[in-house]
Amino acid sequence: MNDLARHYSRFRVAERLLLTGHSHQAWPDVAREGQLEAFDDAARDVDAKWAAAFAKAEEVREGFRVFLGEPGAELALGANTHELLVRLLSALDLRSRPRLVTTDGEFHTVRRQLARLAEEGVEVVRVPAEPAGTLAERLAAEADDRTAAVLVSRVLFATARLVPGLGDLAAACARRGTELVVDAYHALGAVPMSVPGEGLAGAWVLGGGYKYLQLGEGNCVLRLPGHARELRPVVTGWFAEFGALADAGRPERVAYAAGGDRFAGATYDPTSHYRAARVFRFFAEQHLTPLRLRDVSLRQTERLARRFDELDLPEDVATRDRDTPRSGYGGFLAVRCRDAAGVCAALAERGVHTDSRGDYLRFGPAPYLSDTQLDEAMAALGDVVSA
Template structure:
């Protein structure tokens, strides 16, 4: 697989996504829900067959699929740390928050640019008396420095995204936040959802070896729903989340229960919940194999994404549309953006609807229209999408 083969029509990958009809549709929702490769269906069916054959004994096979997902996550992070799996990032975030001593350190630091699962939960905690400090996300170039400056001895945790979900801006210098947290005894949680599958994220090289990392496969990784994770830092071994399910006892069930103290499994399972649908892990494991077979590494996908963003930006700039209607941040190089092109609009929701009526799938967040390419789209498809945008803005 090489970049030239993906630029052509038909795109060299498109045939592998035939059930999502990616060659027939203009799906610029790659930052929100990428199409699944056809092999995902094999994983779905294998989950059914194992359940039909083994009934309740299916969990042995399911655990192997879960471990394959963990191995895939570790590879993406270039890290060998423990991985907790969850249906969504919110449940993992809640378990994390329940494991830190918020009574003794009742202060959480975050930004005003976090995704809704964190934004809403932290806002609700603030209503209950937890001090929540929201640092302005813009400008992204100085965000890490500004976050580090407000960490103090009362701070339980800092929660920040590696990539801002509204604008696709990469947040540089998170190692400075990690150092501030380390010196003050606070935890750092990095939301990597908009980074995974877009560019390499080697934790230790980035100075994030002590960080907790949240992420999932619903977006760029093409794993579908139910495939989220929490990477645990080495010092997490002694933490005991208050919000806990019985799967967090696995490995200890044979022991004599202690009536006075809840016990936890080792590793990532100490942050586990309870019974879940393992179909998601079958699907994810099969898709991760497919991505490895096709050479869809973070490094290669970064090259693809940068090309596609460059094409979209260039064709958009050529339209020379009124900035009062729609514009983009031309003052920042595309290398500082992740997986989508964010266009600030007078009526982002209206443009999204107008594009949908012309067969172009996008989405909007507040004042931003988000155009999310994916590796199975050809250059011609991206140009058609911008041509449709021109008619909507005429």
């Protein structure tokens, strides 16, 4: 058994083949401590609990800063990336720049919302996500003076391909006065990031902890660039008034706070932040740093890829990209299958938990899984497709 697995006894990770780590990882047992602490604080302090809750929120911000590689990052927190995205979009001047550029490989948060905006007259340009190696360059070519924002993933959610060249894309957007929004959800905890080191200081970065960071629901983040102080989101909650600075020149205007609170919402359930703060502390205690997690992830996905190749399956049944090294991928192995959904269901009947997106069957390992568990999961794939 992987020694780390003992810390996840309530999720029984040593007894189950949980290969959905790219979607929902198990929570360490200490996460329960955070949830109980939230209850105890509320029971003791009642409505005065918010001082403690805001302190937990700041712990969560500190945890995210580690994985963004930016100690001083200004961060807004939200229950999900959609609410953060909507607040950001509401701050853009879509009247004078009624054009958004994105890809056809974005997660449904972006895909659905932009599709609905397109129905209302916003011009939405979708650039093919493949080949990923040239995606940033092709997005830059589409950004013009009418483009309010370019939205792209750091890691493509269906295939796990890293998108290179985002720093160059950020520079191109800055020259046009276009906002760059990077969805880093599939990077945080799987691929080390350095927002300033990657040339993304002027970009907005979305992410969350439901996946690789094991934080559970309700823990998402929007990293703000320095010029965010100039924007006034139309969708704004009353928590954005805390510390708000009135505009002396136009006192009739709605005032906003500085920093991440500028994009704050309203009353929320702080239990998720208690849980997340305790899990971030657990990561520090176990030395689960971004670099270590990347090392573990690469070793595990490389093992899954080798075991898949050893199955020697017909290309028209199941195959994978062998042209790109594993270092060009995020935290899961994507296998293109003739019937990805059917294979996923058949694996579930055998106790192997995976998932599928379109033609892709996704195997997402986690740091608490053993090599034996990975081998068993891939052997089960061989049995299913050969049956």
